[in-house]
Amino acid sequence: MPERAKSAVSSLARNLNKVLNTVGKPSAVADFFGHPFSHPLGDSYFSQAPMRWGDYIAKVAAFPSSVYQDQLRDWQLDPHADEDGFRHAAVAFFDQHDVLFDLKVQLRANAETQPIEDASVEWPAQDSQYRTVATLRLPRQRAYSPERVRYFDEVMTFRPAHSLAAHRPLGSVMRARLQVYQALSAFRHRENGVAEANPVSIEEIPA
Numbered sequence: 162m163p164e165r166a167k168s169a170v171s172s173l174a175r176n177l178n179k180v181l182n183t184v185g186k187p188s189a190v191a192d193f194f195g196h197p198f199s200h201p202l203g204d205s206y207f208s209q210a211p212m213r214w215g216d217y218i219a220k221v222a223a224f225p226s227s228v229y230q231d232q233l234r235d236w237q238l239d240p241h242a243d244e245d246g247f248r249h250a251a252v253a254f255f256d257q258h259d260v261l262f263d264l265k266v267q268l269r270a271n272a273e274t275q276p277i278e279d280a281s282v283e284w285p286a287q288d289s290q291y292r293t294v295a296t297l298r299l300p301r302q303r304a305y306s307p308e309r310v311r312y313f314d315e316v317m318t319f320r321p322a323h324s325l326a327a328h329r330p331l332g333s334v335m336r337a338r339l340q341v342y343q344a345l346s347a348f349r350h351r352e353n354g355v356a357e358a359n360p361v362s363i364e365e366i367p368a
Contacts, residue, residue: 227260265293321342
């Protein structure tokens with residue numbers, strides 16, 4: 162879609178969700194198309210598609226869990242003032258604080274209301290609640306540097322298949338992503354003349 166059309170759809174969805182929030186019935190679809198310009202380290206993140214969780218199936222989410230991230234709730238980006246505002250905000254935060262997320266899983270308990278193949282269906286909370294299984298700690302750091310940018314943009318690959326077999330991705334959306342990500346990565350590395358590399362320890366990441 163043209164940028165102006167995407168901006169109009171996003172604005173309409175955000176305003177719709179504001180109205181729905183006033184009556185206590187926010188829309189996940191409206192939130193998807195019109196998520197507010199909130200701080201990236203103050204947001205919650207959801208896998209949307211399910212994955213294997215050992216003997217179970219689950220969706221995964223990460224919720225901010227530090228008092229400093231709580232203070233970001235009212236932060237809003239003005240995209241007209243700084244088109245790289247999300248990056249600048251995240252870099253500034255990492256310069257001062259660790260970042261903590263509660264890692265939570267929502268186990269599949271009802272095959273009828275919690276489908277695997279249709280990732281557009283929100284799994285009802287009444288069937289199973291998200292439960293905390295771990296804490297992710299991202300230490301205070303210099304989060305953006307020329308060395309890191311080149312490493313992440315040119316060398317590394319990102320795929321949902323970078324996981325243990327016990328946590329493999331499931332569903333049609335994930336199967337499509339496996340193919341698309343692999344093809345894009347191969348094209349990018351071939352065109353840039355850079356060999357693929359997947360780090361096995363943090364010491365391999367620059368700076």
